[in-house]
Amino acid sequence: MRILEDALLAFEELQTLQNVDGSRAELMKELKDLKLLRCLAIAEVKTEDGFALSNALHEMKYLESLSVASNRGEKIDLQSMKSPPLLLECSA
16 A cells, blocks of 8 residues: 555645545554644544544644544544644534
């Protein structure tokens, strides 16, 4: 999946990212570089990736809309997030 990694890095100024398959653990680390995102919708997130997702979300200072769906009904702990993005208006 090196192509996806290169593609994400090429889109550091991306503001909307939806319908993302979050089943790849590496994706959570890559999301950290998308600091200008305003809207993120990610599905198939695994329980063990909650901490990495929280870290990525912490870097997204402009995030206004967030939708996170777990993998097969697993619980995702986002409580470890230091502080939610200040502009976050809606989350699902």
